[in-house]
Amino acid sequence: MSFADNLVLGLQTALSWYNFFWCFAGVFLGTLLGVIPGIGVLAAISMLFPLTFQLDATAALIMLAGIWYGTTYGGSTAAILLNVPGSPANAITSLDGYPMTRQGRGGVALLMTTVASFFGGSVGIILLMAFAGTISSYALRFSSAEYFSLMLLGLVAASNISGGSIIKGLIMVCLGVMFGIVGSDIYTGTRRFDFGILDLADGINLIALAMGLFGVAEVIASVGKVHAQNVDPDSVKFSAMKPTRDDVRRSWFPMIRGSAVGSFFGTLPGTGPSIAAFMAYAIERRSAKEPERFGKGAIEGIMAPESANNAADQTSFIPTLALGIPGSATMALMLGALMIHGIAPGPQLMTEQPSLFWGLVMSFWIGNILLLILNIPLIGLWVRLLMVPYQWLFPAVLMFICIGTYSVNNSAFDVLLVALFGCLGYGLRAFGYPAAPMLLGFVLGPMMEEHFRRAMLLSRGDLATFIDRPISATVLAFTAIILLWGLKSFILPKKKTATPPLA
Amino acid sequence: MKLNIRRMTGAALLVTSAVFANTGLAQDFPGGNITFTVPYPPGGGTDIMARLVVEKIREQSGWTFVVQNQPGAGGNIGLAQVSRSAPNGLNIGMGQTSNLAVNPSLYADIPYDPVQDFTPLAAVATQPMAIITFPGSPFTNLGDLIEAARAKPGSVLYGTPGTGTVSHLSMELLATRAGLKLDHVPYTGIAQAISDVMGGVVDIYIGSLPSVLPHVRAGTVRALAVTSPDRSSLLPDVPTVASFGFDGFETADWKAIVGPAGIPAERVETLNAAINAALADDSLRAVLEAEGSVILGGSAEDLASFLAEQVKLWAEVVEASGASVN
Amino acid sequence: MARRNLADIIAGTIFVVLGVAVAHYAAENYPIGTLRRMGPGMFPMWLGILIASLGGLLALTAWLRSEDEWHMPELPWRTVTLVVAGVVAFSLLVKSAGLIPAVLAVAGISSFADKTVGIVNVTLLSTILCAIAFAIFNLALGMGFKLLEWPF
Numbered sequence: 001m002s003f004a005d006n007l008v009l010g011l012q013t014a015l016s017w018y019n020f021f022w023c024f025a026g027v028f029l030g031t032l033l034g035v036i037p038g039i040g041v042l043a044a045i046s047m048l049f050p051l052t053f054q055l056d057a058t059a060a061l062i063m064l065a066g067i068w069y070g071t072t073y074g075g076s077t078a079a080i081l082l083n084v085p086g087s088p089a090n091a092i093t094s095l096d097g098y099p100m101t102r103q104g105r106g107g108v109a110l111l112m113t114t115v116a117s118f119f120g121g122s123v124g125i126i127l128l129m130a131f132a133g134t135i136s137s138y139a140l141r142f143s144s145a146e147y148f149s150l151m152l153l154g155l156v157a158a159s160n161i162s163g164g165s166i167i168k169g170l171i172m173v174c175l176g177v178m179f180g181i182v183g184s185d186i187y188t189g190t191r192r193f194d195f196g197i198l199d200l201a202d203g204i205n206l207i208a209l210a211m212g213l214f215g216v217a218e219v220i221a222s223v224g225k226v227h228a229q230n231v232d233p234d235s236v237k238f239s240a241m242k243p244t245r246d247d248v249r250r251s252w253f254p255m256i257r258g259s260a261v262g263s264f265f266g267t268l269p270g271t272g273p274s275i276a277a278f279m280a281y282a283i284e285r286r287s288a289k290e291p292e293r294f295g296k297g298a299i300e301g302i303m304a305p306e307s308a309n310n311a312a313d314q315t316s317f318i319p320t321l322a323l324g325i326p327g328s329a330t331m332a333l334m335l336g337a338l339m340i341h342g343i344a345p346g347p348q349l350m351t352e353q354p355s356l357f358w359g360l361v362m363s364f365w366i367g368n369i370l371l372l373i374l375n376i377p378l379i380g381l382w383v384r385l386l387m388v389p390y391q392w393l394f395p396a397v398l399m400f401i402c403i404g405t406y407s408v409n410n411s412a413f414d415v416l417l418v419a420l421f422g423c424l425g426y427g428l429r430a431f432g433y434p435a436a437p438m439l440l441g442f443v444l445g446p447m448m449e450e451h452f453r454r455a456m457l458l459s460r461g462d463l464a465t466f467i468d469r470p471i472s473a474t475v476l477a478f479t480a481i482i483l484l485w486g487l488k489s490f491i492l493p494k495k496k497t498a499t500p501p502l503a
Numbered sequence: 504m505k506l507n508i509r510r511m512t513g514a515a516l517l518v519t520s521a522v523f524a525n526t527g528l529a530q531d532f533p534g535g536n537i538t539f540t541v542p543y544p545p546g547g548g549t550d551i552m553a554r555l556v557v558e559k560i561r562e563q564s565g566w567t568f569v570v571q572n573q574p575g576a577g578g579n580i581g582l583a584q585v586s587r588s589a590p591n592g593l594n595i596g597m598g599q600t601s602n603l604a605v606n607p608s609l610y611a612d613i614p615y616d617p618v619q620d621f622t623p624l625a626a627v628a629t630q631p632m633a634i635i636t637f638p639g640s641p642f643t644n645l646g647d648l649i650e651a652a653r654a655k656p657g658s659v660l661y662g663t664p665g666t667g668t669v670s671h672l673s674m675e676l677l678a679t680r681a682g683l684k685l686d687h688v689p690y691t692g693i694a695q696a697i698s699d700v701m702g703g704v705v706d707i708y709i710g711s712l713p714s715v716l717p718h719v720r721a722g723t724v725r726a727l728a729v730t731s732p733d734r735s736s737l738l739p740d741v742p743t744v745a746s747f748g749f750d751g752f753e754t755a756d757w758k759a760i761v762g763p764a765g766i767p768a769e770r771v772e773t774l775n776a777a778i779n780a781a782l783a784d785d786s787l788r789a790v791l792e793a794e795g796s797v798i799l800g801g802s803a804e805d806l807a808s809f810l811a812e813q814v815k816l817w818a819e820v821v822e823a824s825g826a827s828v829n
Numbered sequence: 830m831a832r833r834n835l836a837d838i839i840a841g842t843i844f845v846v847l848g849v850a851v852a853h854y855a856a857e858n859y860p861i862g863t864l865r866r867m868g869p870g871m872f873p874m875w876l877g878i879l880i881a882s883l884g885g886l887l888a889l890t891a892w893l894r895s896e897d898e899w900h901m902p903e904l905p906w907r908t909v910t911l912v913v914a915g916v917v918a919f920s921l922l923v924k925s926a927g928l929i930p931a932v933l934a935v936a937g938i939s940s941f942a943d944k945t946v947g948i949v950n951v952t953l954l955s956t957i958l959c960a961i962a963f964a965i966f967n968l969a970l971g972m973g974f975k976l977l978e979w980p981f
Contacts, residue, residue, distance in 0.1 A: 036965075046545035046572065047970045053558050140702045144695075167887050171844055174880045178851060181876070184577075185869035186691055189609070189666045190859055192869055198583075198614060201576035216912060223908045223942045269694040324717050325694045332692075333546030339713075340551055342790045346717025391943040392954055395936040398912065399958050402919040402935050403928075403966060409544075410573050415920035419913045426909065430902045431836060449872045450691065457688045458660065458704055461865025 006358045013359025014366055019059050026063035027367045030070020031374060034077070035382070037084045037215050037397060038404020040207050041071040042330050047407070049333060057341035058356045062363040064334055069121060069313040069364070072273060073371045076113045076306055077382050081106050083218045084397055088210040089273040089309045091439055092161075092281045096294060096301030103297050106386065107241035110379040112299060113306040114372060116255050120307030121368040123259035124266065124314025129361055132322045132350065142268060144454040145465050149475040150268075151448040154275065154440070156479050157282040161436050169437045172428070176441025177448075179204050187453055199413035208405050208414040209442055212421025213428075213435045215401045219394045220426045241379060243299075251303045254284050258304035262311030267318045269327035270447060273309035278440050280308035286482070314364060321357060323347055533566045533593065540596030542581025544574045548630075548713060552758055553597040555790060556627060559781035566777075577667075578602035579613055586620040588763050592770035595624060595762040600669045603759065604813040608821040609667050617814055622766040623806035625778040626799035628791055629757035630711045631731035632673045633741070635724045637703045645728045645747045648707065649681050656684040662696045662708040665689050670709045672817065673730050673754040675824035680749050700724055711756050712737070712795035730754045737795055757799065757813075759806055775803045836901075837891030844884025852877025908942040915939030928966070928974040932959045 013019060033044040045067050052060035075086030080097030093113065100109040142150075159169050182193045183203025194200040243251075258280040265276035284304040285294045294301050319325045324346035326332040335345040343353060350357045385393070405414050425435050459465035467473045541553045550572065557568045573581035582602050588594035603617045615621070634645065642648040652659040663671040666689045678685050688705055690696035693714045700708040701723050708715070708724075712735060718724045719738065726741045732753045734743060745752040760778055762771075781787060782800045791798060855873035862868025918934035936955040940946050967974055 042544075049545045050554065050570065053554070140698055143699055143702060143704045165887075167883055167890070171880065171883045171887065174876060174883060177876055178873070178880070181873050185859075187666060187689055187867070188860075188869050190869040192859060192873060193854070196612075198576055198580060198612070201579070202574070216916065219939075220905065220908050220912050220942075223912070224905070224944065269698065319694075323698070323723075324721075325697055327694055329544060329546070336546035336551050339794060340555065340790070342793050344717045344720070344794065347721035347723055348717070391940070391946055394942075395915075395940045395954060396958055396961075398915060398939050399919075399932055399935050399962060402916060402923075402931070403962060406919075406923055407966070409575060410571065411575065412920045412924045415916060415923070419916040419920070422916065423909065423913060430904060431840065433840075453867045453872075454688060454690075456865055456867060457686065458699075461863065463864070 006354060009355055010358025010362035013058060013355045014362040019062055019359065019363060022055060022059040022063040023066050023363045023367050024370055026066020027070040027371050030067035031074035031371060034071035034074025034086045036400050036404060037078050037086055038207065038211050038401040040087050040408060041068055043408045044071055045330055045333050052337045052340055057338055057343055058359050060337045061334060061360050064337055065360060066367045068330055069310060069367065070371060072309050072313050073117045073375055077110060080109045081382060081386060084215045088206055089277050091210055091214055092277050092305045092436060093302050095436060096298050099297035107379055107383050108243050108247060109302055110382060111241045112243055112247065112251060113302050114375045116303045116306040117310040118368055118372045119255050120259045120262055120310035121314055124263055124311040125364045127263050127315055128318055132318050141471055144451040144458060145469045145472040148448060148451040148455055149466060149472040151444050153475055153479040154279055154444055156483055157286060161282050168433050172433055172437040173441035176438035177445030179209065180442045180445040186450060199411060204417060205408060205414045207408050208417040209421050210439060211401045211405050212418040213425035213439060216418060216422025217425030217429055219397060221429060222390060223394055247299050250299050254300040254304040255307045257283060258307035259311040262308030263315045266312030266315030269319050269325055272316060272328050273312040274443055276308040276312035277305035280304040321349055535593050536567045536569050538594050539568050539570045540581050540585050541570060541572050542574065542578035542596065542602060545572050549597055549599055549758060552627060555787060556781050559784050559787045560777050563780055564777055577606060579606060583614040586615040586763050590763045590765035592762060592766050592774055595760055597758055598761050599758040600756050603810060605669065605672060605817045607814060608818040618811060620764050621761040622764055622771060623803050623810055624760045624762055624771060625775045625803060626757060626759045626801055626806045626809060628796040628798050629755040630713055630796050631729045631735060631755050632670050632709050633712045633715050633729050634707055634709045634727045635700060635715050635719060636707045636727055637700055638725050642727060649683060652683045652685055657686055660686045660688050660706045662688045662690055662699060662705040664692055664710050669754060669756045672820050672824060674709050676754060676820045677744060679823045716795045771803050834891040838888045841884045841888025841891060845881045848877045848881025848884055851880065911942040912939050927977040928962060929959050929976050932962050
């Protein structure tokens with residue numbers, strides 16, 4: 001079958017009323033759940049997983065996928081308006097999104113992130129359509145040595161993600177890695193730093209950490225300080241959503257770079273939208289002419305991560321569908337939905353089930369267009385949230401954080417961790433330590449250890465493996481360049497500021 | 504004290520239960536929602552099998568189920584929760600080889616006793632392990648592999664879905680019986696592992712048949728052997744491990760439905776009958792068999808003696824392999 | 830003296846102590862292994878050493894560099910206590926007593942973090958939030974949370 005035949009088949013499948021309805025249901029639910037802090041996409045999909053028994057395989061997959069990318073659209077809303085990220089993948093968006101809200105530009109931020117999400121999603125789908133069949137060989141070249149180098153690049157590039165002192169940023173990264181170590185060591189099963197608590201056997205829950213550090217800490221910092229009156233009623237009008245010419249001009253390249261970064265990380269098993277968003281932000285900040293604008297409402301700081309996480313959402317289907325390799329727990333869940341219907345997910349899925357594969361891919365277009373149409377009118381509604389007095393809003397936010405975190409593993413212990421990380425997060429913030437690098441360290445650290453140790457096992461203890469393997473060597477060289485570049489800009493401006501008093 | 508009495512009554516009822524064998528389905532039994540605990544996250548093998556079986560029972564009997572995923576500590580947290588719940592037949596869950604038979608020997612602090620703290624209800628299905636390699640591998644069969652490993656101890660790297668998994672211990676059992684030294688490379692699941700096998704980074708990989716079957720079928724990897732006593736009907740060309748001179752070699756990842764200790768015998772009967780009825784359904788069998796599972800079923804007593812056997816077997820394997828945790 | 834950044838010196842010292850503690854605990858309790866077959870203790874040990882070094886660097890640079898005078902930030906103890914108490918109460922109640930008492934607890938307790946609220950408003954808000962939680966999680970998502978349960 002030719003490419004065009006496949007497209008027609010896919011469109012026919014995706015546009016049938018039945019599938020269209022479930023696509024709509026998926027993206028609608030996804031975007032609403034994304035807005036609610038604490039309900040991660042995995043929890044959302046798990047909740048609706050039993051529904052797949054009642055649907056046929058294509059509709060089930062279309063719906064679950066709709067929730068998956070729908071939550072990423074919605075996830076930026078609370079991050080921008082309340083400084084409470086809807087999910088860990090959106091934590092980085094709050095760095096510049098929330099300052100925009102404080103400047104009365106919350107509507108602009110929401111509109112632009114919706115556009116960025118759509119742009120990123122579109123790039124991801126195009127890549128999925130064009131390369132799903134051929135991309136397999138490239139993903140196979142990534143083994144543990146390559147992953148380790150990539151993680152190292154990530155940490156180096158992101159060490160300065162929140163501005164301020166580099167040493168403080170690095171300490172926060174290390175503390176994040178430390179929290180990531182808690183739990184069973186995957187190589188020996190030894191439980192590390194669990195202090196005899198069985199609930200810590202699988203480590204600290206990412207949602208609990210993120211919701212504590214960002215959600216609860218934000219609530220503590222804002223109670224009694226944020227007042228609804230601060231919101232200018234004009235800023236919720238539809239016309240206030242209109243971006244300036246400058247906004248649009250500044251958004252193009254971050255969106256393109258973000259989509260590229262997101263597409264890349266999406267295809268690698270194990271990495272996903274969160275890492276993609278962090279990396280996109282870090283790259284934007286590194287390459288900016290005025291990095292000092294970041295963290296104060298720079299539009300680039302929301303466009304890059306939001307296009308990246310949506311692109312990653314779409315391209316993560318490439319290894320899942322083309323190779324039968326699920327890159328994340330959520331993707332494994334999608335394959336699970338297929339198995340329930342007796343379809344073996346695997347490399348032959350594309351050829352054996354063309355209507356399912358192409359129907360799903362084409363439903364991504366429909367879903368993304370629906371999300372664009374759905375989200376723009378909703379912006380006006382969400383911005384109105386700011387007019388609700390904060391004393392009414394924050395107990396609701398806390399409730400959603402509690403229920404959302406609890407629902408991930410049905411674990412009351414995880415909610416206790418939220419309280420603990422809330423205190424820690426507030427303390428760090430009060431003393432000027434950034435929380436975002438800690439989250440990144442928490443996500444990347446355990447992967448770094450896993451891949452370093454596996455690379456050592458595979459190479460039988462030979463460190464040269466990182467240089468012998470070409471992709472790994474290239475990535476390491478790149479890391480070294482960034483490190484040197486960072487040091488250079490760290491030293492040079494100091495000389496400049498040091499000279500004037502002498503002159 | 505109270506607990507002991509409950510346990511004794513439970514045991515007494517179990518003894519007398521043989522008298523009431525084959526009483527058939529009592530449709531009026533539940534009197535409430537049956538909470539079915541899956542000790543793993545949604546979407547995994549155990550979860551899908553549990554949901555398929557539960558869905559079929561629901562369809563056939565009209566009972567209402569609440570499937571609750573309680574992941575954590577390799578399934579230990581969820582099963583501990585089942586063992587602590589009220590023994591009225593309304594709280595049941597799905598355990599498997601790891602948490603009912605392997606972990607008790609592997610972990611020092613497991614919060615339940617797999618034989619004492621549960622009422623076995625029925626075995627569900629079993630899946631053999633399969634050893635796979637990349638298409639261009641020098642190993643054309645398991646014999647080659649064993650020879651190579653003998654000639655140069657430690658030269659063969661084998662991947663598994665994790666430390667202490669049935670796959671890992673199966674390979675250790677094989678190594679012990681063949682007197683080999685193999686190097687273990689644990690992965691955190693199938694994704695990265697299958698990619699490393701396909702790329703030839705790791706020599707072989709051992710995982711449950713359903714997890715590797717699609718890749719074997721697509722020809723991206725080659726199966727060397729299966730750990731079941733007989734060849735799998737899905738891979739008739741792949742020999743068993745036992746056929747390479749390891750008589751009686753058999754390991755499997757089985758799944759079984761259990762409840763807390765002390766469920767009244769007539770309720771055990773009802774639940775067992777319902778599970779067996781669901782497992783007899785053609786459409787359910789077709790789905791499970793297509794992915795590489797073998798349906799078990801059988802009486803609750805069968806499962807009880809099977810469990811006791813398995814706990815003993817894995818204790819020996821764990822001891823012989825020297826694998827231990829904590 | 831007072832012009833030195835005391836906060837960074839103290840924080841740096843804390844990180845040194847923490848790093849040494851982590852490295853020591855890892856080395857004492859977990860096998861270190863070899864580079865080829867790393868034990869569970871190697872990575873945390875080096876991480877601890879890294880944290881300690883960075884902490885030392887932080888303290889040292891703060892010692893050498895005089896900066897603007899620094900004041901201890903005023904911590905809002907009332908807010909911290911009530912918000913944390915609310916979340917902890919939710920955690921303790923949700924499994925044993927059910928969703929409704931847990932939501933009432935988190936909303937009811939944390940609301941008082943704002944000094945201006947009255948008991949009537951808090952009661953009203955908590956009740957509304959219970960209804961919202963029930964509608965979203967039990968009705969719309971069918972999560973089957975237990976609403977109310979007597980632990981006794």
